[in-house]
Amino acid sequence: MTIIDRPDYRPFPDPAKPRSLTWPVMDPVRADGHYVKDIVLNFEHLADGEGIPLHRHTGEEVLIIDEGEAEAFLGDETRLVGPGAVIFVPPGTPHGFRNASGAVVRLHAYFREHVVGTQIDGRPASLDDFRLITDAWANSR
Numbered sequence: 001m002t003i004i005d006r007p008d009y010r011p012f013p014d015p016a017k018p019r020s021l022t023w024p025v026m027d028p029v030r031a032d033g034h035y036v037k038d039i040v041l042n043f044e045h046l047a048d049g050e051g052i053p054l055h056r057h058t059g060e061e062v063l064i065i066d067e068g069e070a071e072a073f074l075g076d077e078t079r080l081v082g083p084g085a086v087i088f089v090p091p092g093t094p095h096g097f098r099n100a101s102g103a104v105v106r107l108h109a110y111f112r113e114h115v116v117g118t119q120i121d122g123r124p125a126s127l128d129d130f131r132l133i134t135d136a137w138a139n140s141r
Helices: 127-140
Strands: 021-025 040-046 051-057 061-067 070-074 077-081 086-089 095-098 105-111 118-120
Touching: 040 051, 051 070, 070 086
Parallel strands: none
Antiparallel strands: 021 040, 040 105, 051 095, 051 118, 061 086, 061 105, 070 077, 070 095
């Protein structure tokens, strides 16, 4: 059994989101094989004006908004979502967020696999992809 009782938020690896934080969590691998193998949680604090660009995953994802309001993009739909919203994302569905609330948006994501295959335009996503899309969002405000 693993209990993680202290969050370890770190800056996103993308310099286009300098004020946002992320904390990916998975059960550490154990030599005896007794650990949770196929679940990843990702906790995020999105700063005002920053967001998660449109992207896809090879597997399913569930997103939960814990605090704040954000524009959610899911397939062809755009909606304002707030605390308690739960978003189910089927594999291959484009989705993303933009925080336009004036405050931090806190959310977390649940993935049913250790490898979260993120794709943009049908290929594995790079930091440059996220940077370009985030810049475009910032310029559209």
